[in-house]
Amino acid sequence: MAKIAFILLCHKDPDAIIRQALSLTAVGDYMSIHFDASAPKAAYDKIRSALKDNPNVTFSKKRIRCGWGEWSLVQATLYAVEAAVDAFPRATHFYMLSGDCMAIKSAEYAHEFLDKREVDYIESYDYFKSDWIKTGWKEERLIYRHIFNERTQKKLFYGMFEFQKRLGLTRKVPDDLEIMIGSQWWCLRRRTVEWILDFTKKRPDVMRFFRTTWIPDETFFQTLVRHLVPEKEIECRTLTFLMFTDYGMPVVFYNDHYDMLLSQDFLFARKISPAARDMKRRLGVLYSTEGVNFQISNEGRSLFKFLSGKGRIGRRFAPRFWETESSLGRERELLIVVCKKWHVAKRLLDRIRQMTNIPCIEYLFNEEQTALPDLGGIQTTLGKRHRHRRALMRMLFDYYDTDKLVVCIDPGNLDLLEDFCRDRATTRVLEIECQFSDEYMIGHAMRVGLAGDQTPQETLNRLLPTIRNDILHESDRIRDAEFEHYMRIRETETPEVNAETLEAFLTVPHDQAIEIARSPYLFAD
Missing domain, CATH: 3.90.550 (Spore Coat Polysaccharide Biosynthesis Protein SpsA; Chain A)
Known part of the structure; x- marks a missing residue:
């Protein structure tokens, strides 16, 4: 037997x-x-x-x-x-x-x-x-040697591949x-x-x-x-x-x-x-x-192919309506980092990757070139990502085989935050409060097309207060939304204080949170 x-x-x-x-x-x-x-x-x-x-x-x-x-x-x-x-x-x-x-x-x-x-x-x-x-x-x-992880060390993984390929x-x-x-x-x-x-x-x-x-x-x-x-x-x-x-x-x-x-x-x-x-x-x-x-009838695969091909949403063996549009999954945790200074949020995510096993994805709803796996085309354009936001996020959870995922979102995307925070999944929002110098604000105005190299200084002087108030207004709207799991770290706070917030946000041990909060040059421009 x-x-x-x-x-x-x-x-x-x-x-x-x-x-x-x-x-x-x-x-x-x-x-x-x-x-x-x-x-x-x-x-x-x-x-x-x-x-x-x-x-x-x-x-x-x-x-x-x-x-x-x-x-x-x-x-x-x-x-x-x-x-x-x-x-x-x-x-x-x-x-x-x-x-x-x-x-x-x-x-x-x-x-x-x-x-x-x-x-x-x-x-x-x-x-x-x-x-x-x-x-x-x-x-x-x-035929090539792969010693780095494609998901957590993407740059090293593909860099080593290209190096070997060039040298044969x-x-x-x-x-x-x-x-x-x-x-x-x-x-x-x-x-x-x-x-x-x-x-x-x-x-x-x-x-x-x-x-x-x-x-x-x-x-x-x-x-x-x-x-x-x-x-x-x-x-x-x-x-x-x-x-x-x-x-x-x-x-x-x-x-x-x-x-x-x-x-x-x-x-x-x-x-x-x-x-x-x-x-x-x-x-x-x-x-x-x-x-x-x-x-034994063994009809599972043929039934799935037939019914899913018909697109009968909610019918047996086909994607259910709550699977396709409603929920990321009650057992999952979506951790959203919100920051106007994208480079600061990206540095934080790099440190989280180094210190934890949590998959991290940068501004996937704001930058077309954000590194994403092939998910059948749903990830190819910003428009598709926004339209199918929950399906995209659910597929990312499945792709990384994880119940916890960190993403970055610009504070101007309040509609995304509201949508994800209404989900059955546990959604935590971490806002990074940064200081904005005039030099940074001028650079930001140029990046978003509000100013150019030839814009007179007088125009910039009139424009800067408006841009600064707009950034503050985005932050105020997020706080006014009163999300259940809203947290904030500040550039002006000590790493020890910020570590307490990061510990609660990531649910990691305090020593890991301290290491992340002490990331060198985290807030540098």
Whole structure:
């Protein structure tokens, strides 16, 4: 009889992780957990404390900080797999999961399913011949070395790429490997996992290669399984049901998807909405239930394509009206930095990026050239960003796989502030109060087209009070709006005083807030 050791990579929501572990181990299966080292220590301690007496749960012996597209995701997986192999000698299969996955079949069904065939379940398509990568880089992921994070160190990431490209510093793929690509959600037999761990010790050249490839979690296990396991023992599919929208974002499942998910030819589903509490409760109970007869129809993907193509807003399987226009998500935190001196806000965001793991985006509603990921075209113009502001913001939360996001908005965009502050999400507004010298005000007038190089000084002297009053008026309107979570730091205050506000705004430890508040030249013009 199959015994599954679940490999869980997670970084948030400790209560959900505890429930998931208790549900999946209640019938004798196992779980090995890697909890991201960048997450709060208190959250990790809570998970350890709640599961310490569960003999079917183990933890990675080492925790590391994980970043999207980095080798760290593969390394974290290997740490969790090593812990599972050592702790659970009776485990026959190792199943890769995330905190957003839930079982859509019973343990009884899953064990019988795995016992039927002696194969590994993993997507592994030819990297160069398949069309698994729809757009963007392909060969560049492999032949150049990538040591920086594309999302948090964008300038360094692309700067290093351009440097290597100009100098022709390419490298060869290891000669004996045929690079494969596919979903990271696999289910492998114990023998295969042991072969992989043994391979990682014997082939440091291959490990060096993958450590500096981009998005190796889509290629590392996929390549090694094909290299080590006979083709007839590989089923090229994932056992986790997931779909993507036309924007490349994962489809999120809600309460009324329960029956549809159970009828799919998969063992797990991803992503289950945090708001789908009733479905999570039902799925949690389902895994331990015996004697359930599942009618497999497998129509999920075709139904989604048909109904979403029809644009039936609010109909089943299509985007709901509250999903498309109404809310960013009740569990999310949108942190808005408001400042007329854009360079000051950008310096603050740079420091927040350095000191925390919170994604930060600069003036996306004010500057067309703001660096944004490809979200299917919704981000291409300022007009589209304003019209689809909530959809854009929600897609950014999904893209960065986060529940907390920092953005910059000009104080003149009161309509955006009012809209976001009315959302069900927790929205906090931090206004940066700066001092404005006459020289800065003249420069501002020129930047916005109110003055030019040839404007007489007398005209500037008459214009400056009006511009200054306009800036003060924008600030007054924000305060008059009486937003629930409005905060302010001032150029004239000490870093210690500003740190108290930053601590509340970012919900970070006081020492981190102090470091951010003491950023050198923060208010310099």
